[in-house]
Amino acid sequence: MANAHDFIINFPDKYETMVGERGILLSGGQKQRIAIARAIIKDPKILLLDEATSALDTQNESIIQNALDKASNGRTTVVIAHRLSTIRNASKIIVMNKGVIMESGTHKELMDEKGFYFKLIETQQIKQILKAQENINRLDSFTISPKDEVTPLFTINDINDHQTILDKQKIDVEIGLNYNNHNYTVLELIKKVITIDRFVMLSIGIIFSIINGCMWPIFAIIYANVFQVFSKTGDILRHEITFWVLMLFIFSLMVFLVNFIQNVTLGFSSEKLTERIRSMFFASILRQDISFFDEENHSVGVLTSHLSLDVTYINGLTGVTLGNLLHVTAMIFSSVIVSFIAGWKLTLVCICSIPIMIIAGGLRIKLLSSFQQKTRKAYEYSTQIACESANNIRTVAALTCENNLWEKYHNLLNEPMRQGIKNALLASIPFAFANCVFFLIVALAFWYGSILFINDEYDLKKMFIVYTAIVMGSSFTGYFFAYAPDMVKAKFASNYIMTLLERVPNIDIWFQGGEKIKTIKGHIKFSNVNFHYPTRLNIPVLQGINLEVKPGQYVALVGPSGCGKSTIISLIERFYQVTNGTITIDEIDITKMNVSNLREHIALVSQEPSLYDMTIKENILLGCLSGRNITQNDIEKVCQEANIHEFIVGLPNGYDTLVGGKGIQLSGGQKQRIAIARALIRNPKILLLDEATSALDSESEKVVQKALDAAAHGRTTLAIAHRLSTIQNADIIFVMKDGKVHEQGTHQKLLELQGIYYMMIQKQHLGESNL
Numbered sequence: 001m002a003n004a005h006d007f008i009i010n011f012p013d014k015y016e017t018m019v020g021e022r023g024i025l026l027s028g029g030q031k032q033r034i035a036i037a038r039a040i041i042k043d044p045k046i047l048l049l050d051e052a053t054s055a056l057d058t059q060n061e062s063i064i065q066n067a068l069d070k071a072s073n074g075r076t077t078v079v080i081a082h083r084l085s086t087i088r089n090a091s092k093i094i095v096m097n098k099g100v101i102m103e104s105g106t107h108k109e110l111m112d113e114k115g116f117y118f119k120l121i122e123t124q125q126i127k128q129i130l131k132a133q134e135n136i137n138r139l140d141s142f143t144i145s146p147k148d149e150v151t152p153l154f155t156i157n158d159i160n161d162h163q164t165i166l167d168k169q170k171i172d173v174e175i176g177l178n179y180n181n182h183n184y185t186v187l188e189l190i191k192k193v194i195t196i197d198r199f200v201m202l203s204i205g206i207i208f209s210i211i212n213g214c215m216w217p218i219f220a221i222i223y224a225n226v227f228q229v230f231s232k233t234g235d236i237l238r239h240e241i242t243f244w245v246l247m248l249f250i251f252s253l254m255v256f257l258v259n260f261i262q263n264v265t266l267g268f269s270s271e272k273l274t275e276r277i278r279s280m281f282f283a284s285i286l287r288q289d290i291s292f293f294d295e296e297n298h299s300v301g302v303l304t305s306h307l308s309l310d311v312t313y314i315n316g317l318t319g320v321t322l323g324n325l326l327h328v329t330a331m332i333f334s335s336v337i338v339s340f341i342a343g344w345k346l347t348l349v350c351i352c353s354i355p356i357m358i359i360a361g362g363l364r365i366k367l368l369s370s371f372q373q374k375t376r377k378a379y380e381y382s383t384q385i386a387c388e389s390a391n392n393i394r395t396v397a398a399l400t401c402e403n404n405l406w407e408k409y410h411n412l413l414n415e416p417m418r419q420g421i422k423n424a425l426l427a428s429i430p431f432a433f434a435n436c437v438f439f440l441i442v443a444l445a446f447w448y449g450s451i452l453f454i455n456d457e458y459d460l461k462k463m464f465i466v467y468t469a470i471v472m473g474s475s476f477t478g479y480f481f482a483y484a485p486d487m488v489k490a491k492f493a494s495n496y497i498m499t500l501l502e503r504v505p506n507i508d509i510w511f512q513g514g515e516k517i518k519t520i521k522g523h524i525k526f527s528n529v530n531f532h533y534p535t536r537l538n539i540p541v542l543q544g545i546n547l548e549v550k551p552g553q554y555v556a557l558v559g560p561s562g563c564g565k566s567t568i569i570s571l572i573e574r575f576y577q578v579t580n581g582t583i584t585i586d587e588i589d590i591t592k593m594n595v596s597n598l599r600e601h602i603a604l605v606s607q608e609p610s611l612y613d614m615t616i617k618e619n620i621l622l623g624c625l626s627g628r629n630i631t632q633n634d635i636e637k638v639c640q641e642a643n644i645h646e647f648i649v650g651l652p653n654g655y656d657t658l659v660g661g662k663g664i665q666l667s668g669g670q671k672q673r674i675a676i677a678r679a680l681i682r683n684p685k686i687l688l689l690d691e692a693t694s695a696l697d698s699e700s701e702k703v704v705q706k707a708l709d710a711a712a713h714g715r716t717t718l719a720i721a722h723r724l725s726t727i728q729n730a731d732i733i734f735v736m737k738d739g740k741v742h743e744q745g746t747h748q749k750l751l752e753l754q755g756i757y758y759m760m761i762q763k764q765h766l767g768e769s770n771l
Helices: 028-040 058-071 107-113 116-124 132-140 160-169 186-196 199-229 234-287 290-294 300-316 319-342 344-351 354-391 393-399 402-454 460-482 484-501 565-572 595-600 616-621 632-641 645-649 668-680 698-712 747-753 756-763
Strands: 046-050 076-080 093-097 100-105 524-531 542-549 554-558 580-585 602-605 686-690 716-720 732-737 740-745
Touching: 093 107, 093 116, 100 107, 100 116, 107 116, 186 234, 186 484, 199 234, 199 319, 199 460, 234 300, 234 319, 234 484, 300 319, 300 354, 300 484, 319 344, 319 460, 319 484, 344 402, 344 460, 354 393, 354 402, 393 402, 402 460, 524 565, 542 565, 542 740, 554 565, 565 580, 565 686, 565 716, 595 602, 602 668, 616 632, 616 668, 632 645, 632 668, 686 698, 698 716, 732 747, 732 756, 740 747, 740 756, 747 756
Parallel strands: 046 076, 554 716, 554 732, 602 686, 686 716
Antiparallel strands: 093 100, 524 542, 524 580, 732 740
16 A cells, blocks of 8 residues: 555565664665555554555555545544645545644645635646646556555565566575674684783783782691691790781781782773773774675664663773782792792692682683573674664654554564573682682692691692692682673673774775865766665676766756656765766876765755764864864854854744754654755855655745755755656656666656656646545
8 A cells, every 4th residue: 555565575485674773774665655555554543654665655655545535434533734735535625834733724725815825825836838728638557546555666676687687596684794794713812912002001000910810829837837837835936926927917918919900900901991992983883984894793773782781891801800810820830839938738638629720710711602502693783673672762653653662672582581591500610619619629629738738748838838829719710700690791891892903994984095186076877887785796786877967066866756856966976876877077097096085075965864863063063174263153154055144043042942862853854954064065066956845834845946946056065856846847857767867868858758757747736626
């Protein structure tokens, strides 16, 4: 019913095809058609349509409007529409202005009144200088009879020659780039992380960690002497115990000092490392090309999870954790050396048991590592679901699917939970064994030590030096096992982060090479351009496109949604690399131009404008080029051109008003006008408009269109439009279908051709009534 079936069946996985985060793998029109289907399948008694067909092309809009008219039977339907051709058949039309109802009635009644609604209609009328009777006669062969099935005339057909190939290949739609398959070893990761860290502070921390470890054998010697003294009596006991207690006091002060320096330096180093890696990681995310974000495993939820958690996990390889591990390692080695010197026989017996503890701990680390790999992917996807649900809470609330999403999220956590229970049981066995080994070693040490003591080979001093240094010291190997989960997390987190930090995208904004141009004329030319998205290698989007935009021209792209219009704009911006063919600007291949320099000459106003949770002024200033001194007058000038200045100054805080996350405090039209002002403030030589006025009402659209027409002078403008009244004065119009240019020419020339464009015009003609 929503006309989504025709393009869905062209995908290899059809209805099982992944759409990507926020539907990024679909065009605006395709997303809107799926949203309409989602609303209709609910079979609601009240149907609310807020610009439901604004992103659709004329042909699909007409078909879907017929479907929505049928769907409205038996239910109350409230429609918000700026494209007035969609509401001509409404039972009642309420015309509002500044919160006040101006008029109400049917389309015909309001047209007869020639009031406010009539003026809105006039702004959307399209000039047609053809004989009326000829138009009617020729249109009869194109129009759809009400009795006919609702079938699109100009649909996106099956991809002819490619369909057979698709059936044979059965290539998955979501083909990853597989750039992050490299697994670094722990030593490689530590080396890479240390090179990022502040080496001086880290070095001091490492040195004092080793010193701290070497202090344990000193304690073992002092401790053994204290036991030896207790075998004496009288003044000798009093004198010697005083001496060794004083030694313990001095030793405790040394321990305090060494631990203080170790933890301060490593703690400072750890926090600075976290700060630097988080900053570098975010910069690396911004560096990646657009195809990187098209992949499912690079959604916002996944990336923010890595940014917030994984960077913290890296401390498992450095910082305090690294210091404690070095501390234990140094303690074991120094204890073994001192023990061999004090009594090699008991040392050999005790030391043979230590590998058992290490093997048990190593087995636990391996089990934890395997568990981490299995659960990581599930947690990433569950995070993505949570982020998308929170970001689109209004849609969730409107669809009353809170419980469904909660159940989906909960079910995604079931598998990691089952794996966690299984892992807890398996990993606890070696961990428990490693801990019980300590007491077995204690028993063995006292048994064999007693034999040596009875045979007068050892005294209490030797016995307790070896016991304290080896047996008690070996208990600290439990630190390795206690830190095992953190080390496993750190390894996987570091592996992902380091791989991304070292990833060089095909379209690299950090690349300083390439040709840099100070000024451009804006001559754009596509020569036999073919393109498919990296995540959809088997679905061609552009098929041999040839088009030329001369400097200063106002050029429009029209056609069905999904035919490649927005893709052309993306290629001009170098968001993607063409598969075949060349794109030149001023006769220079854009692949040979510096990416950042190229984009400095281009401004883009997208179909879905993105505003940040900042003030209006700050959002507009985001469009400025670095180094430019922008005044308040400059900001107000572009806002006046975008017809938003009067609205802004009417706000209590004016230009310092916060717009909220994603501009939630503003209406769609207000957001889009701010986006237009943001584009104009950089004074670009090439202006790209992707449905720039789709969210505007007729009155604002007329004013903004005049501003855009004025702004187009002296620069090349490329506009995508479904509302054809906005581009009828374009210097040249390219009509696209199935990734190819089918017609081109001026508005009048295309009308004379009586082809696709002519039929689209007829669909948007606002006559008296079509009842």
